[in-house]
């Protein structure tokens with residue numbers, strides 16, 4: 001059944017669990033996520049970026065989500081716009097059945113240039129007015145998340161945002177967060193707390209303490225009714241990196257956010273944990289392995305099936321690790 005982000009995260013807050021926000025671009029990812037949700041009895045947040053909507057086509061995506069809701073009727077399902085860049089993007093998402101939208105006004109509409117605080121407040125407030133009138137929830141963003149802003153973290157060449165932005169710049173200011181929520185009325189707030197998008201988050205193995213727990217706790221304490229969102233939350237599992245590289249991939253050694261850190265975040269008030277990269281790694285690992293092992297094969301079902309299984313495993317693990325399991 002469809003559910004808004006507000007409804008879903010209110011339940012998560014009441015019962016102290018987190019919900020992964022899984023990015024989706026195609027049917028294979030959708031089925032893997034929903035199968036994992038069914039197996040673990042977990043509510044689901046599927047999210048589509050602007051790139052995903054362009055890739056899959058809005059109508060294809062809309063009907064696919066309708067189909068998933070029908071195939072898995074027992075699973076509470078929130079369909080969310082990831083990193084909306086304008087009122088128009090958020091409005092068209094709602095027209096296509098999304099039950100939640102992110103207005104990322106931390107960046108200008110080009111999704112590259114850091115925005116003024118006033119611009120962010122203004123555009124986010126407009127989206128909230130429009131979305132709430134439709135019964136749709138809104139996630140805002142305050143702070144610099146590293147790689148999206150610099151373009152570095154999205155690069156697939158092993159260069160992360162490290163060394164580009166200082167630690168101070170990478171943290172959301174709690175006073176500004178309180179003011180932002182008062183002025184905009186967002187349901188959820190993405191804050192900068194030490195993560196970045198993409199596979200190349202840390203160039204050395206993080207030994208705990210990668211997240212600014214103090215900032216998370218402070219913002220949660222002062223905004224108990226606003227659900228905190230953690231972007232850039234892939235763990236970049238070593239076994240998937242190894243599998244990809246074993247079968248012809250060339251992914252330089254890299255580290256993501258340790259699971260224990262994500263769990264600490266959830267204990268401190270984080271409710272939505274965004275994951276895209278880990279499913280990208282899983283589908284790639286599955287396809288590479290099958291293709292290498294069966295070079296004569298050319299039936300797409302032959303390589304998508306093992307890729308499904310690897311994605312489903314990641315999803316099941318996250319549902320269990322975040323305490324989402326059992327709440328559907």
Ligand code: G3H
Nearest residue numbers: 023049051052083197276
């Ligand atoms: O935050 C970005 C998400 O990982 C989506 O990436 O814009 O390449 O679809 P994308």
Ligand code: 13P
Nearest residue numbers: 198231232233234276277
């Ligand atoms: P990852 O790149 O760490 O998976 O983060 C995804 C994300 O934040 C989508 O908005």
Ligand code: NA
Nearest residue numbers: 106143144145
């Ligand atoms: Na930002």
Ligand code: ZN
Nearest residue numbers: 197231232274
């Ligand atoms: Zn993000």
